[in-house]
Amino acid sequence: MLTRAQQLHDREQQLHEKAVQLQDKARKCRELADTAMTEEGRSILFEIAQRYETEASATDCPGQRAAFSEAVA
Numbered sequence: 001m002l003t004r005a006q007q008l009h010d011r012e013q014q015l016h017e018k019a020v021q022l023q024d025k026a027r028k029c030r031e032l033a034d035t036a037m038t039e040e041g042r043s044i045l046f047e048i049a050q051r052y053e054t055e056a057s058a059t060d061c062p063g064q065r066a067a068f069s070e071a072v073a
């Protein structure tokens with residue numbers, strides 16, 4: 001059985017991994033935006049990237065996360 005400290009550490013590790021995944025998705029969206037054929041396409045991809053970044057930065061406050069990545073996935 002895990003101690004409370006171990007459980008908290010595991011949860012923090014999970015949140016960190018989630019933040020890294022979201023930052024990676026944001027980076028990929030920005031890369032796609034750089035190759036988009038239209039301004040509208042670039043704008044949409046940049047907006048998605050910003051949402052991923054916002055959600056990644058909110059991992060310190062899990063109760064306030066937007067859950068955008070879950071809606072898109």
